Amino acid sequence: MNRAAIVAARERIRAHVRHTPLLGSPALDALAGRRVLLKAECLQHTGSFKARGGWAALSALPPEVRARGVIAYSSGNHAQGVARAAAAFGVPAVIVMPADAPGVKIANTRALGGEVVLYDRATEDRDAIGATMAASRGLSLVKPFDDAAVIAGQGTIGLELLEDLPAGWRGEVLAPCGGGGLTSGLALALEGSGARVRPVEPEGFDDTARSLAAGRIERNARLSGSVCDAIVTPSPGVLTFPILQRLCGPGLAVTDDQALQAMVLAFRHLRVVLEPGGAVALAAALFTPNLAPEVVAIGSGGNVDEAIFGAALARFGG
Known part of the structure; x- marks a missing residue:
């Protein structure tokens, strides 16, 4: 890097x-x-x-990989950045979000075309949820920071x-x-x-x-x-x-x-x-x-x- x-x-x-x-x-x-x-x-x-990192990450994926869709986990801002970029590229985006995220962030992510999956951040592991869904649906994981x-x-x-x-x-x-x-x-x-x-x-x-x-x-x-x-x-x-x-x-x-x-x-x-x-x-x-x-x-x-x-x-x- x-x-x-x-x-x-x-x-x-x-x-x-x-x-x-x-x-x-x-x-x-x-x-x-x-x-x-x-x-x-x-x-x-x-x-x-987060609009910057979302676009940078999706634009770096090979087109054939990107076409299968992406998944991200986020309290809301990374979610929106990835959802916006995915919509522009015409690919699916699944976003794993904590249930206690601000309502405006959840609503905006859905409005941008993201499929929102909610979880309890106090008792559930978002990394595990994201990894499992990525493997089962063939999605590329776009991490919020460690990418x-x-x-x-x-x-x-x-x-x-x-x-x-x-x-x-x-x-x-x-x-x-x-x-x-x-x-x-x-x-x-x-x-x-x-x-x-x-x-x-x-x-x-x-x-x-x-x-x-x-x-x-x-x-x-x-x-x-x-x-x-x-x-x-x-x-x-x-x-x-x-x-x-x-x-x-x-x-x-x-x-x-x-x-x-x-x-x-x-x-x-x-x-x-x-x-x-x-x-x-x-x-x-x-x-x-x-x-x-x-x-x-x-x-x-x-x-x-x-x-x-x-x-x-x-x-x-x-």
């Missing part, structure tokens, strides 16, 4: 994804005590960066940053981190640029931060209980962790309340909608001391249920 794979992925997906903007606000800078820019992947097709083509697709965000930031920019890039596909792709794309990538997770589900500190893969004790559902995963991936270990700075963690407050601040000052998991990097940029003077936060997704968004506005919008 190297930067060349990311460059190749960009050529495959260029016509099918948006080059998302970098947004800033003097009010956010003043609150954070540093320059903060948001890479607004919430404005991407399907409402999240080289997916990592390459997510890394195209880093190539855009290199184009949009000033030459020689040496700040920190904060990325919401579940299994590490986005974070590792960014780190590969930005390798040698002087920018440092740091993963951000919800408190209590900081398996990547603990893994980086320990020098080995650590697992979360539980897989539910955070409003940041999009980035709650068991552990870093076998492919992603060595990249994170080699290239990333120490991991950061934020509270659910900080993520919700960051959602409100992004709406108030940037007029964009983030979901809780997609807001953790902005939360870290705003509320964590001792970061670089200039920070880019990846706003990785905006697929939030109206009830959660409304509750956040009611609580932190005064």
